[in-house]
Amino acid sequence: MQTESSASPRRGPLAGVRVVELAGIGPVPLAGMLLADLGADVVRVDRPDNVPIIPPETDITSRGKRSVIVDLKHERGAGVVLDLAARADVLLEGLRPGVTERLGIGPDDCWARNGRLVYGRMTGWGQDGPLAQSAGHDIAYIAVTGALHAIGRADGPPQVPVNYLGDFGGGSMFLVLGVMAALWESRASGRGQVVDAAIVDGTASLQAMTYSMLAGNLWRDERGVNLLDSGAPFYDVYETADGRYMAVGAIEPKFYAEFARLLFDGVSPAEVPDGAADGGGRRARSDIAKRFLTRTQAEWAAVFEGTDACVAPVVSLAEAPGHPHMAARATYVEVDGIIQPGVAPRFSRTPGAAGAIELSGAHSREVLSDWGVTDAAGLLAAGVVRQRP
Numbered sequence: 001m002q003t004e005s006s007a008s009p010r011r012g013p014l015a016g017v018r019v020v021e022l023a024g025i026g027p028v029p030l031a032g033m034l035l036a037d038l039g040a041d042v043v044r045v046d047r048p049d050n051v052p053i054i055p056p057e058t059d060i061t062s063r064g065k066r067s068v069i070v071d072l073k074h075e076r077g078a079g080v081v082l083d084l085a086a087r088a089d090v091l092l093e094g095l096r097p098g099v100t101e102r103l104g105i106g107p108d109d110c111w112a113r114n115g116r117l118v119y120g121r122m123t124g125w126g127q128d129g130p131l132a133q134s135a136g137h138d139i140a141y142i143a144v145t146g147a148l149h150a151i152g153r154a155d156g157p158p159q160v161p162v163n164y165l166g167d168f169g170g171g172s173m174f175l176v177l178g179v180m181a182a183l184w185e186s187r188a189s190g191r192g193q194v195v196d197a198a199i200v201d202g203t204a205s206l207q208a209m210t211y212s213m214l215a216g217n218l219w220r221d222e223r224g225v226n227l228l229d230s231g232a233p234f235y236d237v238y239e240t241a242d243g244r245y246m247a248v249g250a251i252e253p254k255f256y257a258e259f260a261r262l263l264f265d266g267v268s269p270a271e272v273p274d275g276a277a278d279g280g281g282r283r284a285r286s287d288i289a290k291r292f293l294t295r296t297q298a299e300w301a302a303v304f305e306g307t308d309a310c311v312a313p314v315v316s317l318a319e320a321p322g323h324p325h326m327a328a329r330a331t332y333v334e335v336d337g338i339i340q341p342g343v344a345p346r347f348s349r350t351p352g353a354a355g356a357i358e359l360s361g362a363h364s365r366e367v368l369s370d371w372g373v374t375d376a377a378g379l380l381a382a383g384v385v386r387q388r389p
Helices: 026-039 077-086 099-103 107-111 138-146 166-190 201-207 207-215 253-263 277-292 297-304 324-329 362-371 376-381
Strands: 002-004 018-022 041-046 066-070 091-092 118-122 194-198 235-239 245-249 310-313 332-335 338-341
Touching: 002 138, 018 026, 018 077, 026 041, 026 091, 026 118, 026 166, 066 077, 066 362, 077 107, 091 166, 099 107, 107 118, 118 166, 118 201, 138 166, 138 201, 166 194, 166 201, 235 277, 245 297, 253 277, 253 297, 297 310, 362 376
Parallel strands: 002 332, 018 041, 018 091, 041 066, 091 118, 118 194
Antiparallel strands: 235 245, 245 310, 332 338
């Protein structure tokens, strides 16, 4: 695993891009982290009364950003955010629709100072629609898109996934995509615009292939009976002798043949089950499951390592950084003693860097100076902006 220095100079393909991030939870912090990883100067605006869910010292989504504490309840608080927005390329916010307008820092307020600003809005339900003003979390958003219904086994209820699918897949990634597209367009038009990134929209977009298969009668609107949802014996997880698991994804016939050859080594070819036979592979599933129970995960991993069988051990979060392939690519890094995902994607000429985890208000004076905000001393003296001791 690679160890990186938090003191690395800012670099990456987004070097020179300035981003204001209004502090929040979930998708917006990760989006800001991704932009910071790729070189953007991301300034997070924190509130004095913010109570973090994750200990600030270990919040990886804070890495590479600078933080300014602004009291938005102070009559001059909104002006500070507008001063930053006037000098920024992008603003990210994840509040309910209409909140930033009430605070005096909505899109029109910002555009009055900077018409080129890209205003990225991240919500679960979107900026309009019957549920736009309702509270919610990842699980509710993926529920109404059909995605949650599709996750689970045929004989059980929908399975609750980690919030990778909604918050980060349907949320952060689409916010970043939208912001970068709008930033590209603004360079030509000279005008900013609102990016309405809704988790429900992004999650629905992720299901394009599933809906294609549904339209082509290649997918049934049921759990656990399809090609990619544990319905096929060659695309599933199997327990090993030591109570761990192996993931099998041998979809194509040539890969299934290689998988079967290695799994059933020494068994007569005539006795190797056909993955598509017996009403969807019932015999194959049973035989595969029994075979995997004869060895430990480590033993099976050694059998399949480097082959075209499309099989891999299911490793834990703690084990992932040490997996040989992850280690060889430095997919995980250690920065200031904290193990964390490295920068993705990678660039051949302008690589990004994982910065230090920064605490709330640690850079208030520095940012006001660097970004040329007027009367910085007065703002600090009046308590509108606060510096972390």
